[in-house]
Amino acid sequence: MINLSSGLWAEALKMLRSKVPYFTALGFTMAPLSGGLFMVILKDPEAAKTLGLISTKAQLLTGTADWPALFGFLGQAVAAGGMILYALITIWVFGREFSDHTVKESLALPTPREAIITAKFIVIALWSLSITLIIFGIGLIVGRLVNIPGWSEELLRNSFIGIMGTAVLTLPLMSFVALLSSAGRGYLPAFGWTILTVFLANLSAILGWGDWFPWAIPGLFSGAVGPRSDVLGYHSYVILTATSIIGFAASYWWWRNADQTR
Numbered sequence: 001m002i003n004l005s006s007g008l009w010a011e012a013l014k015m016l017r018s019k020v021p022y023f024t025a026l027g028f029t030m031a032p033l034s035g036g037l038f039m040v041i042l043k044d045p046e047a048a049k050t051l052g053l054i055s056t057k058a059q060l061l062t063g064t065a066d067w068p069a070l071f072g073f074l075g076q077a078v079a080a081g082g083m084i085l086y087a088l089i090t091i092w093v094f095g096r097e098f099s100d101h102t103v104k105e106s107l108a109l110p111t112p113r114e115a116i117i118t119a120k121f122i123v124i125a126l127w128s129l130s131i132t133l134i135i136f137g138i139g140l141i142v143g144r145l146v147n148i149p150g151w152s153e154e155l156l157r158n159s160f161i162g163i164m165g166t167a168v169l170t171l172p173l174m175s176f177v178a179l180l181s182s183a184g185r186g187y188l189p190a191f192g193w194t195i196l197t198v199f200l201a202n203l204s205a206i207l208g209w210g211d212w213f214p215w216a217i218p219g220l221f222s223g224a225v226g227p228r229s230d231v232l233g234y235h236s237y238v239i240l241t242a243t244s245i246i247g248f249a250a251s252y253w254w255w256r257n258a259d260q261t262r
Contacts, residue, residue, distance in 0.1 A: 175247030
């Protein structure tokens with residue numbers, strides 16, 4: 001426990017001293033702000049046209065100016081953008097020390113490697129979930145300011161479960177990003193993997209096989225293509241869990257056995 005606390009302290013200190021957390025949070029806030037803009041456009045398309053805004057694009061993305069549409073937009077943003085954002089966070093946490101050639105100093109600390117990698121995963125999870133909560137909160141504020149109809153406590157509860165559940169299902173898959181950031185000793189291999197999995201997730205969903213492809217399952221859970229009970233089965237969660245376990249096991253194995261002389 002003491003070793004893990006030391007690792008958490010070190011990783012949290014790195015995060016707080018970096019500008020990356022603030023830039024990732026700022027970038028992700030574009031999702032609720034964009035959703036609010038689309039709500040404004042859909043509420044008064046004629047006024048939007050006079051301001052030079054494109055109401056057709058807003059109509060295609062959200063449909064109507066109400067709370068279900070706004071929450072649906074946020075869910076899609078977390079499903080699609082979250083996969084990339086969480087990957088960027090993971091790449092930074094695991095790949096930065098290799099790119100800066102400071103990994104030897106970290107491993108010289110009297111802390112087991114297992115504690116170091118566990119601390120990194122905990123920081124990534126807390127960081128990512130905090131940002132997701134922030135954009136959900138901003139979405140609530142934006143919706144209130146725009147004054148759109150369709151609010152209900154049940155909708156709020158279901159939307160919160162959908163958005164945060166999407167984040168929770170996405171985060172374990174970041175174990176593969178962590179593995180490639182470490183084994184690849186930098187950013188590029190993991191970033192390439194992220195682009196590949198996002199592409200394959202969209203392709204598998206289009207072909208109707210998304211419930212069998214781990215990286216497509218969080219997006220389907222968000223409700224972006226319909227009620228999750230219609231597009232996901234128990235096998236989907238088993239596949240995602242098994243895949244995540246493989247990713248974590250491979251990451252821990254690599255850190256425990258790899259030569260870290262560089």
